[in-house]
Amino acid sequence: MKSQLLGLSSAVVMALAATGAQAGKLEDVLARGKLIVGTGSTNAPWHFKGADDTLQGFDVDVAKIIAKALFADPEKIEFVNQASDARIPNITTGKVDITCQFMTVTGERAQQVNFTVPYYREGVGLMLKEGGSYADYAALKAAGSSVTIAVLQNVYAEELVHKALPEATVDQYDAVDLIYQALESGRADAAATDQSSIAWYITQNPGKYKDAGYGWSPQTYACAVGRGDPDWLNFVNTALHEAMTGVEFDTYAASFKKWFGKDLPPPAIGFPVEFQ
Known part of the structure; x- marks a missing residue:
């Protein structure tokens, strides 16, 4: 052939x-x-x-x-x-x-x-720790300003997070691995990042993390x-x-x-x- x-x-x-x-x-x-x-x-x-x-x-x-x-x-x-x-x-x-x-x-x-x-259709999502304080996106949103979200540093980072969680505290980090470290250490309640990255990270760390179940800011690859x-x-x-x-x-x-x-x-x- x-x-x-x-x-x-x-x-x-x-x-x-x-x-x-x-x-x-x-x-x-x-x-x-x-x-x-x-x-x-x-x-x-x-x-x-x-x-x-x-x-x-x-x-x-x-x-x-x-x-x-x-x-x-x-x-x-x-x-x-x-x-x-x-x-x-x-x-x-x-x-x-x-x-x-x-x-x-x-x-x-x-x-x-x-x-x-x-x-592929990309979007932003929220990654949580399994067994953490918040079960899903609804719980994060209901907690209002009590929630801290780690996100990669960007001029639009705070605006991006607030589209999903208007009252959340936003902590910006200059490297992706640092937002995961913030989540792992408890300095952040969730990490906001690409949904593909969340899926990959969860796949590589079974049983440790989960998707909060909400995506926004779609873009096409x-x-x-x-x-x-x-x-x-x-x-x-x-x-x-x-x-x-x-x-x-x-x-x-x-x-x-x-x-x-x-x-x-x-x-x-x-x-x-x-x-x-």
Whole structure:
């Protein structure tokens, strides 16, 4: 099967050359024989180095799904380690074929790159200690100003927390691990952070922490590709769509379970959910 796919890839490129048609990104990637992906290496559970120095995480798994759709082999991929501020420049300069790096979709960014279909919806949540003073979000809100929330330092941090808990005391810390330490030591009653981080932290520390059960400030994560190549965008969208709803669902669901500790319900058989 792999040799047939490689033969097909070469045939496509040769046919384009014979007809004088201009090859796009899809044909370039197939001819090259590997997918070049921009991502990070320091943010679990999205992209980080494991104990064996292997790059892993949900973004990495999403990129491998695309590589598998291209070559029937998820390992035919090269990762370019990039900082967050290089996500768009590396696309626009052609250094990478695609960026998958917990990239929030915004109108401003969409003027510079094309976003794929979403593969995750992020939001802010509240993490509690199991057996702590507050059982859930309702208890935190009812406690009013008695509650102290630890959050990563940011110009909007206090405003962000007060959207969910208007009367809470907000303590800001300059590193993520410090907000978890504040919760563990009892200096904070809850930690406000990304819901994906909460899911990851709970998965890594079973029985110690829990989600308060309330999320807010939603944002969409999608991969990004260069503008002006609808065939490439359509191919990537197809690969991601079928990972979440079709033939590669088991792969996507296994990754989701691994990094976020949650079982996804399989797509309903019958009328496509996209049109309901």
